[in-house]
Amino acid sequence: MDKPLKLAYTDEKAYHRLMEILTRNTITYLKLQKEAGINAFQLFDTWAGQLRRVDYEKFVLPYVQSIFKAIDLPSIYFLKNCSHLFSQMEQSGADVLSVCETVDLAALTTKCGIQGNFFNGLLYAPDDVVIAETRRILTAAKARFPKYIFNLNHGVMPDVSPEKLKLIVREAHQFNWRA
16 A cells, blocks of 8 residues: 555656556456446455545546446446545446445435445354344435445455355345335
């Protein structure tokens, strides 16, 4: 994480040249994936959430917007540690915003679809805690978002019991979206 920040602040022109190359390559790659038959794509950004809003708008958002604008497919944008950048995420052009555990779904307002935001650290918690958190997230999502995808915030640690994942899946499938 230090190297991109260092480049951005010590040689901004070089940083933007690098980002232009990465953006062009990402767009080329996604267009090839589209030709190969993908129906949607997700852009993962696990670095930019550490930035201040002003830095995100300067160093990241224009490139993310270029990617989503260039690819005519349903799209998801994941930004780790994004609560302070949610309004900028909405400007990305993505159809669905994948949010981490730092975002309170019950307080969120958006026209975009939402994906997220079970905190993967809770996979170590007792089953009753996992069930309660799954239900809390689903209840908040049901009340606010017509388009919602339940998801872990950022993967599963290798030592997590698969039974915890089965528990979450069962709870999500049993949740009553109609009532």
